[in-house]
Amino acid sequence: MSKPNVLQVGFYPKWDQEPLDAAFNMHKYFEADDKSAFLSTVGPDIKAIATRGELGTTQEMLDACPNLEIVCVYGVGFDAVDVDACSTRGIHVTNTPDVLTKDVADLGVTMLLAQSRSIIGASQWVRDGSWAAKGLYPLQSRVWGKKVGILGLGRIGYEVAKRLSGFDLDIAYADIEAKEYAPDWIFIPDPVSLAAHADFLVVTLAASEKTRHIVSKEVLDALGPEGSIINISRASNIDEEALLTALENQTIRSAALDVFESEPNLNPRFLELDNVLLQPHHASGTFETRKEMGKLVRDNLLAHFAGAPLLTKVN
């Protein structure tokens, strides 16, 4: 039997690419110079799209692939795929939940601690000779005993909260409803009230049209000049213009961000700020987790073409 044709939207590591190439005809969209011409040529043969969370699919891709059956996302976030349009056409969508939860939570907590204690700046102080030349590093503000607000207590939010309660932080959270698995944590459903309560606002919300700019100017104003925000979800959850203005005017203390509106080309205003910690959207970026994510993409593709149940369906 001939191998199914798969449109591959972005790069995968060698340990994923080799087994994918062995099982499927992988058509590498990201390597094509003329992407529209490439889609017109291969589109009619494509049965599956393998993409990454931040790349998703475009309308042009979906239109060019009339025989598409499944979209497999390497990532938990599927906001860059038009799931409604896929469902209407009977196209399955899968993602890679669970396997990345703890790594994403680890990075969120690391970012909170690193930004609060100015780990990057302090390291630079040692490296550039400031320690010897200028003396003691400026004091930073304590982490333990403060209040954290988790915006979105799903799988990742829960793991962040669990870790931070080990640092003796008071945990509050916002979600659509109170969670029975969080009896010791304070439920504050309104994001403005949560921000007003918190010293650290950690955004762990799955992104959708409904959550776009849920962290608004009003939320940032409520967080206030002693407050910090940490985003390990999607840039669209925060009004980035309002965030930049708040950081520039120091109406919030600081931010630690793994995601940006036009990543990887972020707004240059971020680079001018010394109260923001910048990360290259790599919260799931460990060997162990990325290998599990790649396996899940492959296993969903294999299950689909074998007529078996999908492992991690979105629709």
Ligand SMILES: O=CC(=O)O
């Ligand atoms: O951003 C990463 C993901 O959605 O897994």
